Amino acid sequence: MSRKGKIHSIETFSTVDGPGIRLVVFLQGCFLECIYCHNPDSWNFKAGKEKTALEVFEKIKEYETYIKNGGITISGGEPFLQPEFCLELLSLCKKEKIHTAIETAASTPVEVSKEVINNLNLLILDLKTAEKNAAKKICKIDIKNPVETLKYCEKIKKDVWVRHVLLSGFTLKKEKLNKTAEFLKEFSCIKRVELLPFHKMGEFKWQELKIPYSLKEVKPPTDEEINTAIEIFKNHKVNVVV
């Protein structure tokens, strides 16, 4: 029997969630509560629609022509909280030679996500911070599991793209950016680092859901700040994009 997953939504033509044109399956459920999350409606584990991996795969097949030079990306929410569903969907895609990626905060121990990682083409890791003590100011996990996940990808030579939000007062400080770049440059599995300037496009969702939004007064980074961040990563020989 095909494994059921909790689905938030499916986006059919994304160009920002991995290489090429991609179909993105957003899974429902996340406990991290990142302060800048633009999808807080994906947190609630009781919401979303239940679909089997086979049902989602049927949908993917409808778009096969469009994604032939791209692939599919499973995003969230936190996909690693539904490992069996992900694994079945990845296996179905693998048989059809469809390129697969998962975008995750890697909040679970590697023992939980190992099989999933083994069976995908690209891991897109949302790295909140590389600093031990800073993570909990941004979300509800520390950096242990994301770091272990990166180490595992290095060991099995799994391609990784890292995404890192530039947030004033948190990650957007020269000293912190230097530490992050210093840390990431050690991993040859990391093929690129995407720096994502903080934006407030999801703020209205926090209001709708009546969740207090702590970043009301925080401004998006200026062009100058973004360029400085890029330079810092370049100086560490990290392949960086914005």
Ligand code: SF4
């Ligand atoms: S991990 Fe992603 S979905 Fe979960 S709270 Fe953070 S930004 Fe939102």
